[in-house]
Amino acid sequence: xxxxxxxxxRGGPTPAADHPPMDQWTPEEVDAHIRFMRDFAARLExxxxxxxxxxxxPEGTFVRYDGEGRxxxxxxxxxxxxxxxxxxxxxxxxxWDRAVALAGELSAAPGAGGxxxxxxxxxxxxxxxxxxxxx
Amino acid sequence: xxxxxxxxxxxxVIGVLVRRGxxxxxxxxxxxxxxxxxxxxxxxxxxxxPKGWLVTVAWRRFLDAARAEASRRGRELAVEVxxxxxxxxxxxxxxxxxFLCAHPTLSPGSAVAxxxxxxxxxxxxxxxTAHLVPEATMAQRISRAKRRIAGLRLDQxxxxxxxxxxxxxxxxxxxxxxxxxxxxAIRLTRHLAALTDEPEVVGLLALMLLHHARRASRTGPxxxxxxxxEQDRSCWDTELITEGVMILQVALARDxxxxxxxxAAIAALHADARSAGETDWVQIVEWYDExxxxxxxxxxxxxRAVAAGEADGPQAGLAALADVDPxxxxxxxxxxxxxxxxxDLSRAAELYAEASRAATSVPERDHLTRETARVRQLLRP
Numbered sequence: 001x002x003x004x005x006x007x008x009x010r011g012g013p014t015p016a017a018d019h020p021p022m023d024q025w026t027p028e029e030v031d032a033h034i035r036f037m038r039d040f041a042a043r044l045e046x047x048x049x050x051x052x053x054x055x056x057x058p059e060g061t062f063v064r065y066d067g068e069g070r071x072x073x074x075x076x077x078x079x080x081x082x083x084x085x086x087x088x089x090x091x092x093x094x095x096w097d098r099a100v101a102l103a104g105e106l107s108a109a110p111g112a113g114g115x116x117x118x119x120x121x122x123x124x125x126x127x128x129x130x131x132x133x134x135x
Numbered sequence: 136x137x138x139x140x141x142x143x144x145x146x147x148v149i150g151v152l153v154r155r156g157x158x159x160x161x162x163x164x165x166x167x168x169x170x171x172x173x174x175x176x177x178x179x180x181x182x183x184x185p186k187g188w189l190v191t192v193a194w195r196r197f198l199d200a201a202r203a204e205a206s207r208r209g210r211e212l213a214v215e216v217x218x219x220x221x222x223x224x225x226x227x228x229x230x231x232x233x234f235l236c237a238h239p240t241l242s243p244g245s246a247v248a249x250x251x252x253x254x255x256x257x258x259x260x261x262x263x264t265a266h267l268v269p270e271a272t273m274a275q276r277i278s279r280a281k282r283r284i285a286g287l288r289l290d291q292x293x294x295x296x297x298x299x300x301x302x303x304x305x306x307x308x309x310x311x312x313x314x315x316x317x318x319x320a321i322r323l324t325r326h327l328a329a330l331t332d333e334p335e336v337v338g339l340l341a342l343m344l345l346h347h348a349r350r351a352s353r354t355g356p357x358x359x360x361x362x363x364x365e366q367d368r369s370c371w372d373t374e375l376i377t378e379g380v381m382i383l384q385v386a387l388a389r390d391x392x393x394x395x396x397x398x399a400a401i402a403a404l405h406a407d408a409r410s411a412g413e414t415d416w417v418q419i420v421e422w423y424d425e426x427x428x429x430x431x432x433x434x435x436x437x438x439r440a441v442a443a444g445e446a447d448g449p450q451a452g453l454a455a456l457a458d459v460d461p462x463x464x465x466x467x468x469x470x471x472x473x474x475x476x477x478x479d480l481s482r483a484a485e486l487y488a489e490a491s492r493a494a495t496s497v498p499e500r501d502h503l504t505r506e507t508a509r510v511r512q513l514l515r516p
Contacts, residue, residue, distance in 0.1 A: 002267070048245070048276025051268050092268050094242045128496040130309045 002051060002092045002126040003099040005106060009058075011083030012120030019111045019118075029112055036109045037087075044091060044102070053089035086119075090126075099123050139322070141173055141185065145256030148189045150228030157197050159235065160281040163253050165197035171258055229254075230330045233323075234293025237301040238284050245280035246301045247308075251316075252277055255323055261314050298327065299339050299395065306343050317347060334386040338396030341386065344379035345402035348372040360502040364411040376406045397426040416446035433460050441469055449477035467493060468503060475510060484510040 022030065037055075044050035059077040066073045089106065093099050103121040111117035145166055152162035169192040173185075182188035236250040248266075251257045257265075263273035306320035324340045352366035361367075383399045401422045408414040423439035426432070436459045444452020452473040459466060471486035484507055491503035 045269075045272055046275050046279075048248075048272050048279055050272050092244075092266070092272070094244055125495070127494065127500060130307075130496060130498070 001095070001099075002090060002128075003096075004122075004124045004126065005089045005091065005099075005103050006122040006124065007086045007088060007106075008120045008122055009084040009086035011085075012122065015120070016118040017115070019115070022111070025112050029110070029114065032110050032114060033117075037106075040106055040109075041089065049091050049093050049098075049102070051090035051092050053087065055087040056085060058084060058086070096125075099125075138174070141170070141177070142256030143326075144186050144189055145170060146229045146232045146254050148186065148193055149232060149253060151190050152193055152197055153228070155194065157201075158285065160278075160285055161197055161200060162193075163281065165193040165200065167252065167258065168196045169193035170256060174258070229326075231293075233298050233327055233330075234295075235284055235287065237293075237298040238287065239294055239297050240283055241280050243301065243304055245276055245283070246297070247304050248273060248277050249280045250301050250323070251305065251319070255319055257314060257319070265308065265314050265316055295331070295333060295336070299324075299335060302327070303339060303343075303395075306346075317343070317350070321347060334389045334391050335393040335395050337382050337386040338393055338399050341379040341383035342395050342399035342402055344375045344382075345399060345406050348375035348379065348406060354498070358498055360498040362502075363405060368409065371406065376403075379403065380406070392425065392429065394426060394429050394432075397422055397429060401426075414445070416442055420446050433463055436460075437463050437466060437469055441472070444473050444476060449473050453477060464493070464495060465490075471503075471506070480510055480514050484514060 022033070025033070037053075041050055041053050059079070061077050062075040063072050064075075091099060091102060093102065100123060103123050107119050107121050108116040109119065148169070149159070149162050149166050152165060153159055157165070166189070169189050172192055173189060177185075232254050233250070236253050237246045241249065248262055251262050251265075252259065259274050259277060260270050262277075263270040266273065268276075302320050302324050305323070306317050308316040321340070321343050324336065324343060328336045328340050348371050349363075349366060351372070352368070352370040353361055355361045379399065380403050383396065383403055386396055387400070401419055404415050404419050404422070419442045420439060423435060423442055426435045427439065437456075440452050440455035440459055443455040453470075456466075456470060456473060461467075467486050467490035471483050471490055474480075474486060475483035487503055487507040487510060491500050491507055494500035494503055
């Protein structure tokens with residue numbers, strides 16, 4: 001079963017820890033954080049559970065259709081949106097419990113002072129493309 | 136050259152290497168490499184003796200890898216370089232592979248992957264594509280599975296029930312990438328049925344054939360899910376149905392009923408009906424009762440409620456549903472259907488909507504969303 005782990009940098013439930021934003025960390029702290037992410041993905045590859053993962057730039061632009069022959073309407077970027085998704089990872093695991101356990105581990109990524117940032121991760125099951133054959 | 140012919144040789148070639156002294160994991164790796172080599176070179180330069188070619192190339196690969204490993208550890212090569220001669224019992228080796236790859240210590244996902252590679256002769260890339268994961272991830276999943284079963288001796292028969300479960304899982308994965316996993320599962324089950332004398336294996340094969348016979352009618356344009364009652368029965372593959380029914384009858388005559396035979400019997404009753412209205416629901420309910428005795432599976436109880444609703448009317452179905460765990464997947468969809476048949480459209484619409492939100496696949500969600508819309512339309516004055 002595949003799950004999307006969404007890293008809500010902002011916008012999840014109330015943050016568990018009051019940590020300074022990433023741009024106020026030391027370069028070593030930033031490196032340690034990135035290394036943690038890379039090692040985590042590498043470990044999931046060896047367990048046969050990694051599918052994909054990407055980090056996202058913080059600033060995005062909203063885009064929508066505005067009628068035939070017209071250019072799309074854009075809005076933003078907004079510097080301080082309520083919700084900020086910092087990245088995502090897709091895993092393929094045997095159970096929901098395993099997905100939750102892994103999300104918990106990923107949330108322990110180190111931040112300022114090397115302490116876990118306790119970031120909220122949202123776990124979303126993929127809808128499969130196939131329905132089972134049995135009727 | 137025919138790729139499925141090549142794949143059929145894979146388990147036997149692994150067997151030859153193991154008999155010559157290779158451990159299963161290394162033998163399987165070597166044969167996989169030989170297989171990939173064969174896929175590259177055979178189209179231009181087909182060998183006269185395909186199996187001999189595979190054995191030679193795989194054995195050479197195995198020796199190279201074993202030598203490299205031995206020198207890395209500063210040890211002597213543990214196997215004899217000259218293969219021992221002598222007659223070889225192919226049947227038992229292949230059967231042992233089925234048991235090994237579906238060993239109960241493996242998770243279902245690992246067992247599926249390993250079975251597809253070592254018994255099915257698929258490449259890691261094909262298995263990865265079929266499961267929409269990167270090739271590296273699938274390679275690791277397979278090598279972990281092999282490490283887990285390393286050192287297991289299979290001189291006594293393994294657990295056939297786990298093998299059947301794995302094959303049925305493969306069957307239910309349907310299409311993926313360039314490999315038709317349902318057809319592959321049928322091929323492997325057919326092969327297993329030839330190696331064993333167990334009515335449940337035949338029962339599973341019959342069940343697969345009967346489901347497979349309806350495949351073309353199960354989806355409409357754009358992958359739209361078509362429920363059994365609305366399927367175009369003229370699209371059903373009568374040859375597959377005939378075969379499925381025939382082998383099922385032979386299995387049932389042996390009077391050793393099991394869950395797959397019972398499920399196949401239900402599938403056969405559906406296949407037998409010329410129209411949805413002619414379905415023998417009373418008999419289907421009886422088979423579900425048998426199935427419930429055999430398995431105690433709560434999903435069976437849910438399916439039985441649907442059948443009871445058809446046999447004895449929606450109120451009977453709803454009454455049967457009262458004994459079913461509401462936490463089951465598809466419970467809400469079944470409840471919606473029974474309420475609609477009982478005439479309670481507004482409750483049905485609510486339940487269809489709830490079921491669509493809880494669906495676990497795209498075709499199922501889309502189907503339930505359409506059902507919601509359809510019933511809501513009926514409700515409008």
